Amino acid sequence: MTMITRRGALLGGAGMLAAPALVSQVDAQGAFNWRRFAGERIEVSLTANPRSQILIQNQREFEELTGIRVGSEAIPEQQHRQKFVIEFASGRPSFDVIGISLHVNKRQVGRARWTADLKPMIADASLTSPDFDFADFGAGAVAYSTQADGRMDTLPEFTDYFILYYNKEIFARAGVQVPTTYDEMYETARRLTDARAGQAGFVGRGVRNANVVLYTSFLLGTQQRDCTDANQRLLTDTPDAIAAGEFYKKIMRDCAPQGVAGFNWNEAQTSFSQGRAAMWLDGVGFAAPLEDPTRSRVAGKVGYAVVPRGAARHHCALFGTGLGISAGSNERKRGAAWLYLQWALNKRNQLRFLTAGAGAPARQSPYRDEEAIRTSRFGRDYFETLIASSRIAHPGLPEIVPVTEFRDTLGTALTNTIGGADVATELRRATEAFRPILEQSERAT
């Protein structure tokens, strides 16, 4: 006869206490089978950034939930783009899930149909968890992830808005207000520029390629707004394009640090984070390093604001990334990859992106999480800026295949204007140089 020991009774009691929790977990799992691809292994290729870091740090959650093993890599942005394009073109990519910069590769990936259409998977109740809540993704982000033919070949991960960072201390000392128009921004920047003290009123990207997104931020404020028309004809030598170029030249020459013609975002970040620039117009993802007191002298003094209004419109440049599933992967791996996407872009991870200052998540629910926002190390103005920016966001680059060539050609012209070259001449020359490339690309499409 088995004796009931004290230890046995305690264990039994503990088991009974835990039973309701276990039952509810079984019920939740019972609704959707996360483990249907258990034992599978998938490869995930991401761009190196704080969001990828969050996914990689927490991927064990996914592995335990699904029994799927994940091999992740995070490669610097430019090298990552080259790698995945070459691998896709080879016909045998080494990854099943791929992170894609939509503002650079969307059209290229869509044209070649390198990633699978996600719409059938989203519609398949046996493959998609009820918790997934696709409607939670912002309409703008979903539109950005959708190709012209209606295929949605990436799931939106992150939307990057250009915002205005400003140094509250410098602003308070000078007694100036946050600018609401580009003209005010220029005047404020001029007022805050003190070359002898080594203080710039404004800093931004000047080096070719990278500088185009700052220029298009100014162009978004004009009536024309875009670099191309609806038929993908180039509009970079029009009066509005030249006016935006003149503003770019003016603010960079008069208010930015010497040598800004060679500045990418990292040099601009260094100037701003060391308190040497009063304003910086750039992507939202830089809040985290700016608020890190071990790396930044302006931590706790950074103000966030939506980009100022232009002469005719008020938009902020929108960029974004999405996660796609390699169309060449076999059915089981594609299924496993779809589960990964559901986990990677679930509400919890998207909230992690937001509260870590890793950028603006593509879902809307994180912005409604008052508790998380209140306990975040970022001020309320940061979150308000994100929400306000989402309402005025517009793509900052044209959706064309040769977008890197476009950025290099136009960017060289813009860099030359910082050196003093005539804006109209440079933009016309760049337009003439790039037009045949774009036309050829469009013919191929």
Added chain:
Amino acid sequence: MSGGTTIPDGKAAALTGAAADRVRRKRAYARHYWPFVVPAAVVVVAVIVFPWIFTLWMSLNEWKLGSGRSFVGLANYERLWGDERFHGAIWRTLYFTALAVVIPVVLGVAAALAFHRRFPLRGLARTIFILPMMATPVAVALVWTMMFHPQLGVLNWILSQFGIPPSLWVYDASTVIPTLVMVEVWHWTPLVMLLVLGGLASLPVDPYEAAKIDGATGWQAFRYITLPLLAPFLMVAIIIRTIDALKAFDTIYVITQGGPGTASETINIFLYLNAFAYYNMGYASAVVVVFFILIIGLALLLLWSRERFKDAA
């Protein structure tokens, strides 16, 4: 017939015994030894000949990654002929190469002459001098990039300590190439010094004793004895530096990515962008072919110079 040699009867009859033996041995060698050549030949064909033929073929095609490929004949070369950006890249490559060869060679010879003399702590000084050479180019480039920052870089701070106005270093089109050369000089002068130091150590002492007896000055001894005797070593140093400078990519890419504008865009950067940023594989292949021809031309010039040096010596 032993070994299975198959010499036609008529010919065999015409050969003397010794000559027939030689022919038989040669053929036996050929039969037994050619299999040993095959692996090397296969490797050479696979990694050198085939890629070259493929590159040549690709240069005659229009191929953008993600799109179809089409034969366009010499259209890529015609486009290169009229591409101002490519012409600029050629001149910048030659400008960069000339500076990145001449300055390290001059400084390397001076350093070698200095370190050839005996002085206290010479070994330590030599070790410190060659340290830059051991650093990884990308890491070196990143450190220099921080030092070049016009507002916060240490170089402008150092200049300010001497009352010198700040420089824009790599952030200005007019100073970017000399500044990149400065990094190359810092990095690779020690290599030239080591090569020349090896040469100096191997020089005979007799000519110097004779020159001293004849009343030659230090400069005359250097000009008429040291320099001619060092010529073979200098040629090796110049060839190595030229090859290095022509293929310089990592430092330039990390520090400037070819900018500001296209002010530091050398052929390598231009080629890289076309192949891996614009995905114009056909056009990039044409750049490779033209660059190869340019390198062959330079190599022939250097070899010709070496022969002239030899004759002069």
